Amino acid sequence: QVQLVGSGGGLVQAGGSLRLACTASGRTFSTYTMAWFRQVPGKEREFVSTINWSGGSTYYADSVKGRFTISRDNAKNTVYLQMNSLKPEDTAVYYCAARRYSYTPNILAYDYWGQGTQVTVSS
Helix, strand or coil: CCCEEEECCEEEECCCCEEEEEEECCCCHHHCEEEEEEECCCCCCEEEEEECCCCCCEEECCCCCCCEEEEEEHHHCEEEEEECCCCHHHCEEEEEEEECCCCCCCHHHCCEECCCEEEEEEC
């Protein structure tokens, strides 16, 4: 069982930056693929980025590629999402997620979810 706690959301102006963090409980964090998803009210939750267990492989949605960077620190049981050049359309609740095995953008493949953290980008 893995418990995930997200943090770092807030209000920022367009063009600004935020860094989200998600800390996991347990001693097996380094064996999990981690990911970030986001959701706007009334819309489906969508994939943002994922990173494999070692941090050596990452994958991004086209909408954030070149602006967002996912990373992890296995010694701290934490995954990060550095968000730069933020746009109003990035406004959403951001969720971290975890799964065993290979990384994937498929939301249905993730077994554990954090509580979500709000990111609001003003124009």
